[in-house]
Amino acid sequence: MYGVYDPFTRTCTVARAGHPAPLIVGPDGRAVPLDVPEGAGLFDTDGALFAPATVTLEEGSVLAFCSAELLADERAEERITRTLAHPGRSLQQLGDDIVYVLPDDTRSAGAALLLARTGTVSEHRVATWDLAQDRTTPATARLLVRDRLQGWGLDEDTVDSTELIVSELVTNAVRYGTPPLRLRLLLDTTLTCEVHDGSTASPHLRHARTVDEGGRGLFIVSSLAAHWGARHGPDGKVLWTEQDLPHGGTQ
Numbered sequence: 001m002y003g004v005y006d007p008f009t010r011t012c013t014v015a016r017a018g019h020p021a022p023l024i025v026g027p028d029g030r031a032v033p034l035d036v037p038e039g040a041g042l043f044d045t046d047g048a049l050f051a052p053a054t055v056t057l058e059e060g061s062v063l064a065f066c067s068a069e070l071l072a073d074e075r076a077e078e079r080i081t082r083t084l085a086h087p088g089r090s091l092q093q094l095g096d097d098i099v100y101v102l103p104d105d106t107r108s109a110g111a112a113l114l115l116a117r118t119g120t121v122s123e124h125r126v127a128t129w130d131l132a133q134d135r136t137t138p139a140t141a142r143l144l145v146r147d148r149l150q151g152w153g154l155d156e157d158t159v160d161s162t163e164l165i166v167s168e169l170v171t172n173a174v175r176y177g178t179p180p181l182r183l184r185l186l187l188d189t190t191l192t193c194e195v196h197d198g199s200t201a202s203p204h205l206r207h208a209r210t211v212d213e214g215g216r217g218l219f220i221v222s223s224l225a226a227h228w229g230a231r232h233g234p235d236g237k238v239l240w241t242e243q244d245l246p247h248g249g250t251q
Helices: 076-083 091-101 137-151 156-176 217-224
Strands: 002-006 011-015 023-025 031-033 053-056 062-066 113-117 126-131 181-187 190-197 227-233 236-244
Touching: 002 062, 062 076, 076 091, 091 113, 126 137, 137 156, 137 181, 156 181, 156 190, 156 217, 156 236, 217 227, 217 236
Parallel strands: none
Antiparallel strands: 002 011, 011 053, 023 031, 023 062, 062 113, 126 181, 181 190, 190 236, 227 236
16 A cells, blocks of 8 residues: 655545555544555566555545455444544544454454544645756755745754755756656655656665765765655656754744
C-alpha cells in the first residue's frame, strides 16, 4: 500500500498491491472504503503497473489502512468501521479501541493497522515557483527561498540549510531533468521542500571520493534534512525533503 497526501490541495493518491482498500472516515463519522484498483502482489509478477486512485478529503478525515490478516474474521471490517465512527477520539484511542473489539487470534504476526488524520496548510504557508531549465536557475531559486523563509520568520540556520538544500535539488533537476521545473515550499510543524521536473529517472545517493569534483548533492541534502525521498507521477517526479523546525515551527 502506498499513499501520498497533499495538505494544501487536500488530495490523497493511493495505490495498493493486494492489500484491502483503505477506509476513509469523514469528520461526520461516516466510513467508506476508497475505490482503488487492486494491484498484483509485490512479488507476484515483474514490471506490474499499479493504477492509483485520487480523492479529495475533508480536513480532519481519518485514513485506516488494514492488512488482510487484520480482517480475517468475517465481522472484523464491520467492527472496525463502527469503531472508527468516533472521529473526535485521538488516533491512539481509536487504535486501542480497534484492538479491543477484534478477536484475540486476529493479532497475528501479519496483522497491521495504520491510522492517519488529515490536516491542511493555508495558502499563506505555501510558496510555489515555476522555474526555467537554465544554469542560472539555482541562484534564482536560492534568492526566492531566502526571501520567502525570512518573510515567514524562520531562524537563520534554517534559512541557510534550506537555501543549500534547494540549490542542490534544483541543480540536479537542471542538469539531469526535463521541463517543467517547479519548486514548492510548505510550512507547517515541519518545513517541506519539493522540486518537480518532467523526468522519471530516479536519483541515487553517491559517496563521492575526495578527488571527485561532483556527486555530493544528495549526500549534502541527506545530511541537512530529517527526511528526503522521491516520488513519481504521470508528469515526472518530485524530489522532496522535510526539515524539523525549532519549537515546532512558527506561530
